[in-house]
Amino acid sequence: MRENRTTQLVEIPIGGKDGLIWNRLHGEREEICETLVEISGCNSDVNRELLQARLRKIDDALDRLMSGSYGRCSDCGQAINEIKLDTDPATSLCLDCSGIIPKSAVHSSETSPIPEVVLEKLNRFDTVLLRTQNSEYRMLVLEPKIGRVLVEGGSYLLEPCEGLVKGSAPPGLALNEGAICIGGCLEMWVNEKSFITSPVKSVEVKHNAAAESVESISLALH
Numbered sequence: 001m002r003e004n005r006t007t008q009l010v011e012i013p014i015g016g017k018d019g020l021i022w023n024r025l026h027g028e029r030e031e032i033c034e035t036l037v038e039i040s041g042c043n044s045d046v047n048r049e050l051l052q053a054r055l056r057k058i059d060d061a062l063d064r065l066m067s068g069s070y071g072r073c074s075d076c077g078q079a080i081n082e083i084k085l086d087t088d089p090a091t092s093l094c095l096d097c098s099g100i101i102p103k104s105a106v107h108s109s110e111t112s113p114i115p116e117v118v119l120e121k122l123n124r125f126d127t128v129l130l131r132t133q134n135s136e137y138r139m140l141v142l143e144p145k146i147g148r149v150l151v152e153g154g155s156y157l158l159e160p161c162e163g164l165v166k167g168s169a170p171p172g173l174a175l176n177e178g179a180i181c182i183g184g185c186l187e188m189w190v191n192e193k194s195f196i197t198s199p200v201k202s203v204e205v206k207h208n209a210a211a212e213s214v215e216s217i218s219l220a221l222h
Contacts, residue, residue, distance in 0.1 A: 163190035
């Protein structure tokens with residue numbers, strides 16, 4: 001049982017601001033490792049893949065902290081914006097190298113409102129499978145109450161990125177905050193930019209114990 005575990009204190013090898021970043025990254029790393037152990041006996045390949053990708057990203061960031069290259073873009077060597085680092089301390093690319101995320105073209109939708117998924121009602125590490133008019137996305141819920149997710153998909157989010165789901169709305173209507181609505185355009189905050197999808201055509205939630213394999217989901221979406 002988790003409550004009977006003995007907490008292992010990890011010596012921080014660096015001090016100052018880098019030490020705080022080290023603590024933050026290690027805290028998230030331990031939480032992900034515990035979750036991977038908990039779901040090891042479940043059919044949760046989707047969640048496991050996203051969590052392992054995040055773990056690799058955190059380990060790379062810890063290596064950069066130790067080598068003294070943390071805060072520099074892995075591609076061009078330029079300094080990464082501090083707000084971007086604060087949003088995701090594991091990020092390795094500057095804004096230019098991570099790419100500018102444009103707002104997708106917004107088309108009118110004949111879908112009537114509004115079956116919806118409210119993120120606040122989901123559980124941590126639930127997976128949201130989203131199909132829009134133009135793309136497909138997969139989101140791993142990290143903090144349901146604030147809409148913090150790991151998201152990948154479409155033409156621009158080719159690897160999991162940390163983002164905040166702001167809400168969705170059909171074109172011309174007010175934003176339904178914290179909700180993903182059929183027929184609405186989903187708005188997220190990713191890499192310090194507002195990212196707006198084309199209208200949502202379908203949305204499905206996979207809870208931890210009910211997650212399917214990546215291959216099964218891929219077949220279902222195509």
